[in-house]
Amino acid sequence: MSVLDIVDVSHAYGPKKVLNQVNLRVGAGQIMALIGPSGCGKSTLLRAVLGTHPPTFGQILVGDCQVTAPNRDVGIVYQHYSLYDFLTARENVAFGLKLDQTSTPFRVFNYFGWRKLRKQHLEQADDFLQKVGLGAARDMYPNQMSGGMRQRVAIAQALIMQPKILLLDEPFGALDEAMREELQLMLLQLYAENVQAREENRTPPHTIVMVTHELNEALFVSDRVVGLSQYHADGANGATIVYDRPAPVFKPDEPKDISRFVEQKEELIRCIFSAQFQHDHLKFVTFWDELEKQHEEAAGSP
Numbered sequence: 436m437s438v439l440d441i442v443d444v445s446h447a448y449g450p451k452k453v454l455n456q457v458n459l460r461v462g463a464g465q466i467m468a469l470i471g472p473s474g475c476g477k478s479t480l481l482r483a484v485l486g487t488h489p490p491t492f493g494q495i496l497v498g499d500c501q502v503t504a505p506n507r508d509v510g511i512v513y514q515h516y517s518l519y520d521f522l523t524a525r526e527n528v529a530f531g532l533k534l535d536q537t538s539t540p541f542r543v544f545n546y547f548g549w550r551k552l553r554k555q556h557l558e559q560a561d562d563f564l565q566k567v568g569l570g571a572a573r574d575m576y577p578n579q580m581s582g583g584m585r586q587r588v589a590i591a592q593a594l595i596m597q598p599k600i601l602l603l604d605e606p607f608g609a610l611d612e613a614m615r616e617e618l619q620l621m622l623l624q625l626y627a628e629n630v631q632a633r634e635e636n637r638t639p640p641h642t643i644v645m646v647t648h649e650l651n652e653a654l655f656v657s658d659r660v661v662g663l664s665q666y667h668a669d670g671a672n673g674a675t676i677v678y679d680r681p682a683p684v685f686k687p688d689e690p691k692d693i694s695r696f697v698e699q700k701e702e703l704i705r706c707i708f709s710a711q712f713q714h715d716h717l718k719f720v721t722f723w724d725e726l727e728k729q730h731e732e733a734a735g736s737p
């Protein structure tokens with residue numbers, strides 16, 4: 436099931452063309468890493484999906500709806516956390532539900548209704564904090580937490596709104612290596628929830644597109660890696676997709692065995708940075724074909 440469809444999207448800032456004919460379909464439950472050289476337009480693409488910068492040409496669909504402005508189907512977490520310092524972790528996580536489901540007159544004039552709802556919101560916030568491994572820190576304020584904890588709260592804050600798609604823009608870029616690894620494991624936990632949902636014939640709950648500069652991270656946490664880079668047969672400016680292949684899937688309790696993706700990392704680097712490989716770039720835009728082949732093989736196996 437497709438959650439995000441980017442159809443022939445181009446974007447320019449004034450005369451500067453940044454994206455050129457980007458086509459991408461993301462299915463429910465995929466965790467996709469988007470990588471590319473600095474300044475190639477990754478954040479521009481995320482902003483177009485978020486709806487703050489609709490594309491100059493083409494269209495973006497989330498579910499069946501065209502994105503023309505920010506909406507609750509698309510969540511985002513940035514590199515620098517944006518929590519309210521005067522709210523505890525659980526209050527921060529519950530904040531979006533409060534805005535979404537109540538108004539000031541409701542809270543003032545329907546005190547008991549609001550109190551009941553508030554209790555439910557905080558309970559839901561506790562569940563989401565548990566999901567991101569922060570069950571014990573629910574009453575802490577942001578300034579009492581480490582950077583990694585704050586980023587987990589920000590992710591819980593986005594997840595509680597149950598967006599159809601969650602965008603992560605360099606979410607772990609400001610964290611040290613150890614914390615970064617912890618958060619990567621947290622993403623693998625979310626992916627494991629997707630796997631379980633599929634096994635139980637439910638729609639996988641988490642569809643994520645993550646921009647990262649770290650290739651090991653991209654290959655470790657995602658089940659699909661997409662490379663964006665400048666290349667066009669017609670010489671037009673602007674980046675397009677030059678790489679789109681499945682990534683190895685890890686379980687949260689498995690060791691991070693880099694040897695499993697060392698070859699793919701080399702392939703990715705060549706596709707994104709080498710003009711010679713980009714010339715043949717369609718050879719590496721094969722995600723959906725490879726997935727179909729995997730399904731056929733699985734269906735054919737005894």
Ligand SMILES: Nc1ncnc2c1ncn2[C@@H]1O[C@H](COP(=O)(O)OP(=O)(O)OP(=O)(O)O)[C@@H](O)[C@H]1O
Nearest residue numbers: 448449451453471472473474475476477478479480
């Ligand atoms: N609001 C804007 N107005 C004009 N130019 C912009 C604007 N935002 C981005 N750009 C330019 O568009 C290009 C793509 O920027 P973008 O931030 O999307 O790239 P990126 O791949 O996310 O970069 P990085 O990896 O360094 O974060 C850059 O050359 C940037 O200078």
